[in-house]
């Protein structure tokens with residue numbers, strides 16, 4: 001999955017990373033006690049963002065991914081911008097157990113980030129993930145989701161890479177072979193609205209860029225027709 005992330009990163013996610021200020025939406029509420037990044041991967045916002053003083057940021061992922069990130073960032077003398085806590089967990093199991101064991105308090109509001117994981121989950125696993133997050137979310141909690149479609153048109157992707165030299169969307173990886181059919185899944189925004197979350201209007205990557213005063217490039221518009229991005233923010 002690290003490979004996928006690395007090869008898919010330009011230019012589509014560049015704008016995402018800079019303009020989907022998920023965590024500024026999340027951390028904007030100074031009453032928040034914690035940030036929790038589910039499938040944190042190599043995301044470095046625990047190090048880069050201006051977190052409210054006293055915030056703990058829990059990062060959940062597979063142990064080797066977390067170990068790698070911490071080691072590399074330490075080699076570059078990077079310092080977390082919040083009290084950062086690793087939670088090595090398999091998201092297919094009950095990750096609330098190791099999360100609580102590391103000090104997570106579900107009585108206090110949390111800022112959740114769920115980005116880059118949903119296509120890799122079955123419909124049932126996705127529902128379970130949101131159920132667990134909801135159970136752990138005190139009133140005032142916030143949730144930001146970055147999602148992509150699952151069954152991508154590989155021929156169209158390949159054609160786009162031909163048209164735009166330097167654009168590498170999936171390398172040698174067949175993304176759709178790693179993901180589950182999203183037509184079989186409940187739309188995240190619908191699920192959340194049905195389970196007590198106030199959900200903001202869902203935006204695509206180009207819509208998100210436009211909302212930040214950017215003009216999406218032609219390639220971003222075309223990529224999004226294949227990727228079917230969805231950026232969702234919700235409050236409980």
Ligand SMILES: C[S@@+](CC[C@H](N)C(=O)[O-])C[C@H]1O[C@@H](n2cnc3c(N)ncnc32)[C@H](O)[C@@H]1O
Nearest residue numbers: 039040041043061062065089090091092115116
């Ligand atoms: C595409 S990355 C997303 C990383 C980050 N959220 C971002 O958007 O940059 C997906 C992450 O999900 C993690 N992941 C996938 N399946 C997992 C599982 N069953 N348990 C824990 N982590 C998992 C991978 O290790 C990987 O770091």
